[in-house]
Amino acid sequence: MVAPVLASLVGQVQTILRTNQRAYISPTEMGFYIDGAQQYLQNFLLGLVELYQPGRPLPAVASQITSDVNELLEPQRVRFDPTSLGGGKFQIFANTPPASKAWVKIEAYIADEYKVTVPTIGREESYTRSRVRAPSITKPIGQYEGNFVFKVTPAPTLLTVQYIAKIAPTDVAFTNNYTIDENNSTEINWSPRAIPYLLYFVMKNFGISTLTPPLVQYAQQNLQMAI
Numbered sequence: 001m002v003a004p005v006l007a008s009l010v011g012q013v014q015t016i017l018r019t020n021q022r023a024y025i026s027p028t029e030m031g032f033y034i035d036g037a038q039q040y041l042q043n044f045l046l047g048l049v050e051l052y053q054p055g056r057p058l059p060a061v062a063s064q065i066t067s068d069v070n071e072l073l074e075p076q077r078v079r080f081d082p083t084s085l086g087g088g089k090f091q092i093f094a095n096t097p098p099a100s101k102a103w104v105k106i107e108a109y110i111a112d113e114y115k116v117t118v119p120t121i122g123r124e125e126s127y128t129r130s131r132v133r134a135p136s137i138t139k140p141i142g143q144y145e146g147n148f149v150f151k152v153t154p155a156p157t158l159l160t161v162q163y164i165a166k167i168a169p170t171d172v173a174f175t176n177n178y179t180i181d182e183n184n185s186t187e188i189n190w191s192p193r194a195i196p197y198l199l200y201f202v203m204k205n206f207g208i209s210t211l212t213p214p215l216v217q218y219a220q221q222n223l224q225m226a227i
Helices: 004-019 027-046 067-076 124-128 192-209 213-226
Strands: 077-080 083-086 089-091 103-111 141-144 149-153 159-165
Touching: 004 027, 004 192, 004 213, 027 067, 027 103, 027 192, 067 077, 067 159, 067 192, 103 149, 124 141, 149 159, 192 213
Parallel strands: none
Antiparallel strands: 077 159, 083 089, 089 149, 103 159, 141 149
């Protein structure tokens, strides 16, 4: 398949390596570093737990907080309407891989166009017994019932789930003259706007693993100029 974003990223990596007189990097190695960069960038943008810091209740960056983060994550955002089981219950995923392993973070549940509030486990009664927070059509609440079953109160006609998909492994292939073979490479699920960030993580990790500090410095400078 044609892979313009991957081709641009790989081309910039190769340019930096030539500029810094670094040796050849194989397609397998290129895919390895690109996959690592994708995973770290996604984790960073989502504000996953491994990036929390002591004394800070929230990560510095997280999804749905700023328009920039939302824009970067949009290509990985999936929306679908799960199967209704009746009584306000929905089978949001099949209870077997790969369907149950396709997502890294569920961002929202929308019941008949209204966002569903998911109370902390054990706090459901604080909503159902409250006059102010009592669930209604415009203020539905939801709870997990195991095996990827999700119950919404009151029962809606339609439920939409929005989640961030997991990063898929990247296949990188080169032509005989060391340029990327787009037809035999797997496109990465990012917009061109993410390239400077991915390039930074690729070069930083490559520079660290090969004990080449100038590459780490170059990656940092390139990122600052790009954004």
